[in-house]
Amino acid sequence: xxxxxxxxxxxxxxxxAIGLDPDTAKVIQACNMVSQIKFPAKxxxxxxxFTGWWAIHSAHRLPAKGGLRFAPVINQEEIEGLAAxxxxxxxxxxxxxxxxxxxxxxxxxxxxxxxLRDITRRFAVELARKDFINPATNVPAPDLGTSAREMVxxxxxxxxxxxxxxxxxxxxxxxxxxxxxxxxxxEATGKGVQYALQEFFRHPEAVASxxxxxxxxxxxxxxxxxxxxxxxxxxxxxxxxxxxxxxVIEHDGVVINDGGLNIHDVRQHMAETGGVKGFPGGSYxxxxxxxxLMECDILIPAALESQIHAGNAMQIQAKLIVEAANGPVxxxxxxxxxxxxxTILPDIYVNAGGVTVSYFEWxxxxxxxxxxxxxxxxxxIRGHGYLDTLEQLTGQxxxxxxxxxxxxxxxxxxxxxxxxYDTMRMAFQDIREIIRENPNINDYRTAAxxxxxxxxxxxxxxxxxxxxxx
Ligand code: NAD
Numbered sequence: 001x002x003x004x005x006x007x008x009x010x011x012x013x014x015x016x017a018i019g020l021d022p023d024t025a026k027v028i029q030a031c032n033m034v035s036q037i038k039f040p041a042k043x044x045x046x047x048x049x050f051t052g053w054w055a056i057h058s059a060h061r062l063p064a065k066g067g068l069r070f071a072p073v074i075n076q077e078e079i080e081g082l083a084a085x086x087x088x089x090x091x092x093x094x095x096x097x098x099x100x101x102x103x104x105x106x107x108x109x110x111x112x113x114x115x116l117r118d119i120t121r122r123f124a125v126e127l128a129r130k131d132f133i134n135p136a137t138n139v140p141a142p143d144l145g146t147s148a149r150e151m152v153x154x155x156x157x158x159x160x161x162x163x164x165x166x167x168x169x170x171x172x173x174x175x176x177x178x179x180x181x182x183x184x185x186x187e188a189t190g191k192g193v194q195y196a197l198q199e200f201f202r203h204p205e206a207v208a209s210x211x212x213x214x215x216x217x218x219x220x221x222x223x224x225x226x227x228x229x230x231x232x233x234x235x236x237x238x239x240x241x242x243x244x245x246x247x248v249i250e251h252d253g254v255v256i257n258d259g260g261l262n263i264h265d266v267r268q269h270m271a272e273t274g275g276v277k278g279f280p281g282g283s284y285x286x287x288x289x290x291x292x293l294m295e296c297d298i299l300i301p302a303a304l305e306s307q308i309h310a311g312n313a314m315q316i317q318a319k320l321i322v323e324a325a326n327g328p329v330x331x332x333x334x335x336x337x338x339x340x341x342x343t344i345l346p347d348i349y350v351n352a353g354g355v356t357v358s359y360f361e362w363x364x365x366x367x368x369x370x371x372x373x374x375x376x377x378x379x380x381i382r383g384h385g386y387l388d389t390l391e392q393l394t395g396q397x398x399x400x401x402x403x404x405x406x407x408x409x410x411x412x413x414x415x416x417x418x419x420x421y422d423t424m425r426m427a428f429q430d431i432r433e434i435i436r437e438n439p440n441i442n443d444y445r446t447a448a449x450x451x452x453x454x455x456x457x458x459x460x461x462x463x464x465x466x467x468x469x470x
Contacts (some may be wrong), residue, residue: 003077014446027465144227228304249303253285313340371415
């Protein structure tokens, strides 16, 4: 079963659970538009023809938003499935965007930086000419194999094509701060996963029903993929929550340390050598498939799709799976794991932090101003006023440190983190509520899909695209 079919089956399950009209579900499931683009680029004196896609799953809200991935193995079906996940994710996180996804069939490791830049620019021209890059309609973001670097190249290409567009900065998100990006976007997906986990652990009954011990601190975690998402997430979990990452699975194998890995050092080693092999702070094995089956409390797949499938789901030993990647558990595996009582926090909720902060970045670009610029000093001055009054009334003086903390106005990063935290908390509470209220729903994935399709269906009813049967 392809990723797209798997996502559709998950939606079918939620449709049945909430009694949504099947015709409405069909409309929601259909991918509105997908375009395949072939374009030539000259590399080292030879012409190569590249294949890329942009899929818009839903356009009931615009712009359609989705990651743009560069990968050696992708196809249209997968892009459509990932675009669908984006629609549901935006609905759960209350982001007023439609869902989209783009991809370029390429192995970035085979090209030098200047070659990759030329190819990306050529692809961006093709996409922008078809309106698939546009602040009002289609806004890509970094994904697997792309980063802020590619977003800058794309934004610059768009600007050259449409210099009169005053909102040109908003044509992509995930840009570096000095190029119209927002504080906290690089690590947003990882931070969002951390907030999701923290929220889960704030609910003792949720923790107990997963068969876990109370408190994040005691958890032993395996992370697959130490890229943009996995690295920041693992680092936050170790530094802020004191959890122990006992294994990091990467493309070339796995490093294991029962006492806990130093995530920064693993990443540093990867930057220097290209993989985890030879990392001195843990034992190495080539067998990355076996590593997924390790005994641990929490397994966090943060790399690719379909890593947990019908062939290995029976052997998974983790009690909780946190889907930081998109679609890491297949539909068949999901059935097996649910029957085994293993709890899954699903991708469409858990990794919504990236698109949430992309939404903040987009609105920042449209307002042409950094968040907090107007009120930060005002808040600080008011803070001094309140504290001065408090000191006069009590006759006591605050220490310099207390004064500094209490009067501080919020920075852009403070505001971004606050908005992200709120989004992840609210979404989890919505998910818990539907599980409490609907006896047909007893897992987080079905609950998350139920929320998403209810919201999208309402939007379609409001627009008159589908008639409500009620
Ligand atoms: P990335 O390219 O930065 O990192 C992927 C990592 O996985 C790399 O370190 C790579 O070496 C590793 N990897 C590749 N093949 C592997 C294998 N077979 N086994 C183990 N590790 C392997 O990508 P990313 O942006 O971190 O995205 C990871 C996942 O998270 C993807 O599914 C993506 O769609 C999803 N996601 C990303 C974002 C985002 O903001 N970047 C947002 C939401 C979801």
